[in-house]
Amino acid sequence: MSIVVLGTVALDSVKTPSGTRKHILGGSAVHFAMSARLFVPVNLVAIVGEDFPAKYLNFLQRKGIILSSVLRTAGKTFRWKGEYRGDLNTAITLSTELGVLLTFRPRISEAQRNIKHIFLANLDPDIQSHLLTQIRSPHLVALDSMNYWIAHKRKSLLKLLKKVDIYVANDQEARQLSGESNLIKAARQLYAYGPKMILIKKGEHGVLFYGDKFIFSIPAYPTEKVVDPTGAGDTFAGGFMGYLTKVKRIDEVSLKKAIAYGTVAASFNVQGFGLNKTASLKLQDLETRLKKFRKIIHF
Amino acid sequence: MSIVVLGTVALDSVKTPSGTRKHILGGSAVHFAMSARLFVPVNLVAIVGEDFPAKYLNFLQRKGIILSSVLRTAGKTFRWKGEYRGDLNTAITLSTELGVLLTFRPRISEAQRNIKHIFLANLDPDIQSHLLTQIRSPHLVALDSMNYWIAHKRKSLLKLLKKVDIYVANDQEARQLSGESNLIKAARQLYAYGPKMILIKKGEHGVLFYGDKFIFSIPAYPTEKVVDPTGAGDTFAGGFMGYLTKVKRIDEVSLKKAIAYGTVAASFNVQGFGLNKTASLKLQDLETRLKKFRKIIHF
Numbered sequence: 332m333s334i335v336v337l338g339t340v341a342l343d344s345v346k347t348p349s350g351t352r353k354h355i356l357g358g359s360a361v362h363f364a365m366s367a368r369l370f371v372p373v374n375l376v377a378i379v380g381e382d383f384p385a386k387y388l389n390f391l392q393r394k395g396i397i398l399s400s401v402l403r404t405a406g407k408t409f410r411w412k413g414e415y416r417g418d419l420n421t422a423i424t425l426s427t428e429l430g431v432l433l434t435f436r437p438r439i440s441e442a443q444r445n446i447k448h449i450f451l452a453n454l455d456p457d458i459q460s461h462l463l464t465q466i467r468s469p470h471l472v473a474l475d476s477m478n479y480w481i482a483h484k485r486k487s488l489l490k491l492l493k494k495v496d497i498y499v500a501n502d503q504e505a506r507q508l509s510g511e512s513n514l515i516k517a518a519r520q521l522y523a524y525g526p527k528m529i530l531i532k533k534g535e536h537g538v539l540f541y542g543d544k545f546i547f548s549i550p551a552y553p554t555e556k557v558v559d560p561t562g563a564g565d566t567f568a569g570g571f572m573g574y575l576t577k578v579k580r581i582d583e584v585s586l587k588k589a590i591a592y593g594t595v596a597a598s599f600n601v602q603g604f605g606l607n608k609t610a611s612l613k614l615q616d617l618e619t620r621l622k623k624f625r626k627i628i629h630f
Numbered sequence: 631m632s633i634v635v636l637g638t639v640a641l642d643s644v645k646t647p648s649g650t651r652k653h654i655l656g657g658s659a660v661h662f663a664m665s666a667r668l669f670v671p672v673n674l675v676a677i678v679g680e681d682f683p684a685k686y687l688n689f690l691q692r693k694g695i696i697l698s699s700v701l702r703t704a705g706k707t708f709r710w711k712g713e714y715r716g717d718l719n720t721a722i723t724l725s726t727e728l729g730v731l732l733t734f735r736p737r738i739s740e741a742q743r744n745i746k747h748i749f750l751a752n753l754d755p756d757i758q759s760h761l762l763t764q765i766r767s768p769h770l771v772a773l774d775s776m777n778y779w780i781a782h783k784r785k786s787l788l789k790l791l792k793k794v795d796i797y798v799a800n801d802q803e804a805r806q807l808s809g810e811s812n813l814i815k816a817a818r819q820l821y822a823y824g825p826k827m828i829l830i831k832k833g834e835h836g837v838l839f840y841g842d843k844f845i846f847s848i849p850a851y852p853t854e855k856v857v858d859p860t861g862a863g864d865t866f867a868g869g870f871m872g873y874l875t876k877v878k879r880i881d882e883v884s885l886k887k888a889i890a891y892g893t894v895a896a897s898f899n900v901q902g903f904g905l906n907k908t909a910s911l912k913l914q915d916l917e918t919r920l921k922k923f924r925k926i927i928h929f
Contacts, residue, residue, distance in 0.1 A: 418811045512717045514834075515854040535813075536835035537849055548849040548926055550836055555814040587929035627847055629928055630886035 333372040333397075334576050336363045337437055337462045338452025338475075338565070340377040340401065343605060344412040347419060349558040355605040356387045358409065359452035359475065362562030364396045365609040366569030366596040367450075369617060370577040373569075374443050376400040376462060378435045380408040394610065400439045406431040419557050419601075420534050437462040448576045451495070452565055453477045456487040463494060471581060473497035473572055474526075475564070481508045493525035499568055501532045514539055515546070530571070530590070532564050538590055547587050552598035552624050559604045563597040566609055570596030570617070595620040632671040632696075633875050635662045636736055636761045637751025637774075637864070639676040639686075639700065642904060643711040646718060648857040654904040655686045657708065658751035658774065661861030663695045664908040665868030665895040666749075668916060669876040672868075673742050675699040675761060677734045679707040693909065699738045705730040718856050718900075719833050736761040747875045750794070751864055752776045755786040762793060770880060772796035772871055773825075774863070780807045792824035798867055800831045813838055814845070829870070829889070831863050837889055846886050851897035851923050858903045862896040865908055869895030869916070894919040 338360030344353045364373045374397045379388075383403065392398055407430035413422045435458055447470035451459040459474060466472075474495045480488055481504060488508075492498055498521055506512055509520035518529040518541035529541040535557075537550035571593035578585050595617050599608045637659030643652045663672045673696045678687075682702065691697055706729035712721045734757055746769035750758040758773060765771075773794045779787055780803060787807075791797055797820055805811055808819035817828040817840030828840040834856075836849035870892035877884050894916050898907045 513854060513856060515852050519854075533835065536832065539849075539852065546852055546926055547929075548852050549929070550838075550847045550849050553814050553838065553845055553847050555812060555818075557812060584929075591929045625929070627845055630846075630848070630883075630890045630924070 332448065332576050332579060333374060333446055334367055334448045334450065334572060335374045335376060335439065335443055335446045335466070336360045336367065336450040336452060336569075337376040337459060338363060338450075338454055339409050339432065340375070340379050340383070341409045341411050342383075343561060344410070345559055345561055345604065346414040347559050348416070350604070352559075352604045354410070356390065357411065357562060357605055359454075359562070359565045361391070361606070362565035362600065362609070363450055363452055363569040363572075364391070365394065365606055366566040366593075366600070366612075367573035367576075368395050369570070369596075369612060369614045370573030372397060373573075374400060374439070374446065376437045376439055378402040378404060378431045380404065380406045380431045383408045390610075400437070400443060402435070402438070404431050404434070406434070413561070415560060418535070419560050422561065437465075439465055447471065448572060449473070450568060450572050451475065452568070456480055456484050456491045460487065460491050463491070471496050471572075471575065473499055473568065475499045475568060476504065478504055478507055489524055495526045497528040497530060498524075498526040499530045499532065499564075501534065501564060505529070505531045515541070528586070532567060534560070534563070538567070538594060540586065540590055542586070545583055547590060549590065549594060549628060552595050552620065553627065554598050554601060557601045560601045561605065563600045566600035567593040567597040569593070591621055591624060592617060595624055631747065631875050631878060632673060632745055633666055633747045633749065633871060634673045634675060634738065634742055634745045634765070635659045635666065635749040635751060635868075636675040636758060637662060637749075637753055638708050638731065639674070639678050639682070640708045640710050641682075642860060643709070644858055644860055644903065645713040646858050647715070649903070651858075651903045653709070655689065656710065656861060656904055658753075658861070658864045660690070660905070661864035661899065661908070662749055662751055662868040662871075663690070664693065664905055665865040665892075665899070665911075666872035666875075667694050668869070668895075668911060668913045669872030671696060672872075673699060673738070673745065675736045675738055677701040677703060677730045679703065679705045679730045682707045689909075699736070699742060701734070701737070703730050703733070705733070712860070714859060717834070718859050721860065736764075738764055746770065747871060748772070749867060749871050750774065751867070755779055755783050755790045759786065759790050762790070770795050770871075770874065772798055772867065774798045774867060775803065777803055777806055788823055794825050796827040796829060797823075797825040798829045798831065798863075800833065800863060804828070804830045814840065827885070831866060833859070833862070837866070837893060839885065839889055841885070844882050846889060848889065848893060848927060851894050851919065852926065853897050853900060856900045859900045860904065862899045865899035866892040866896040868892070890920055890923060891916055894923055
């Protein structure tokens with residue numbers, strides 16, 4: 332079993348109370364892949380520009396990520412510049428340069444069209460939809476989005492949600508799309524839009540899962556040293572989807588465990604800039620932290 | 631084993647998206663007692679004015695709360711008026727009339743001086759200290775405070791914290807008193823002030839416990855219908871202290887379970903105005919919800 336992730340490959344410039352980094356490797360699909368690769372082979376579907384450093388492609392390849400559907404075209408790689416202050420809960424976007432993303436039409440190979448587990452990371456819902464139509468018989472499709480698309484492409488997004496099994500959103504996005512401030516009510520409304528499972532990420536406050544059969548809620552793994560939260564949500568999604576794909580079961584037990592794996596994966600991500608911590612992770616590191624996590628939250 | 635709670639008995643006027651209530655029974659000590667009474671006898675130490683309705687005293691008595699150290703003096707009962715909007719996470723205080731609280735010097739009986747488990751609910755730290763000096767050999771003392779005392783009586787509060795086992799604070803207070811925005815760092819700093827255990831309440835995001843031997847973190851019980859969160863923190867503390875007092879053990883297992891009991895008690899509190907839900911609670915209701923809660927957060 333392997334997985335397809337569609338999303339951004341980015342050059343991130345970030346400032347946090349711990350320091351500043353310029354043009355480091357980032358993007359939703361990259362953070363997802365760096366965590367999902369611990370469980371299953373990951374097929375990255377993305378686009379980069381001519382300016383994209385070869386060392387980053389080599390790095391991703393060394394990590395075992397399948398890059399055959401990463402397009403490299405004329406133009407500039409997507410760049411994001413942001414800052415975190417205070418409790419580091421909210422990113423302040425300073426600039427976004429879409430570059431080659433503007434012309435992105437994802438293409439995958441014949442073999443990849445047969446893959447059944449798909450993660451549509453944050454991108455224009457029309458691009459997400461374009462990728463999804465290429466998948467022959469999707470079995471588990473999760474989708475992430477963001478405030479911009481909720482505001483500007485609401486119709487496309489709602490249409491796409493009907494074809495999706497899991498909608499992954501942060502708390503602000505969940506409230507924005509549903510119009511409900513209480514997160515359980517928000518989840519119920521989002522559920523009514525189509526996805527059978529709703530995963531609401533609350534940053535340092537953890538995750539709420541809402542499904543037709545059960546709800547599940549865990550806090551974040553308590554981390555004293557938050558260096559850079561960029562990509563934490565996608566790292567979470569990577570652990571979550573990676574685990575589910577590996578165990579080939581989607582039931583209460585596996586979903587809960589997948590959420591726990593995603594949570595500990597995200598806790599490593601925030602402890603370093605960019606991919607500093609997740610690049611060197613082994614599955615054993617997740618297992619060890621998962622055991623600690625269970626002790627921290629079980630009574 | 632029984633427990634002493636020092637705090638306010640108030641007449642609350644509250645407006646939330648669910649409606650408005652005027653001059654209903656409230657106050658930190660009352661909310662605490664309403665939840666702690668499910669486990670052990672509760673000795674209320676507080677003051678009310680001449681205007682305090684006899685029906686409220688009768689009500690508290692019917693609930694089994696020991697009122698022998700509730701003073702009734704000339705003057706007006708403490709009144710709080712507040713409003714909650716949006717996600718109901720933060721109370722907007724519209725007015726506070728201290729009334730008889732201004733002259734409050736708590737007095738307890740000889741028998742009460744031998745009680746070993748004490749909860750000092752939010753009050754002027756000098757008054758809290760005055761009560762604590764009357765306890766002969768305290769075994770477990772927990773203290774709550776608020777932003778006003780942290781800002782205006784910091785020295786008294788810090789001095790008192792050295793005599794306290796558990797400091798109970800909400801996340802804002804923890805950050806304010808410690809000067810740290812990360813809650814683990816905040817907890818560690820608060821720990822350095824004296825208390826061996828720090829309990830940080832995060833409202834709808836649950837609780838973080840920090841002790842010398844372990845940390846513990848659980849989300850709130852997911853509640854769709856939040857009617858009025860007034861008193862949720864004290865209801866939590868009542869369940870927490872009540873359980874610990876009943877089981878007579880302060881170890882990792884009992885502390886975790888006490889936090890879980892406090893959490894489910896608080897979830898009932900927010901589902902109605904004032905004491906609407908907690909007044910009719912039985913221990914069995916907590917047990918039932920505790921089982922559900924375990925299913926919701928364990929993996």
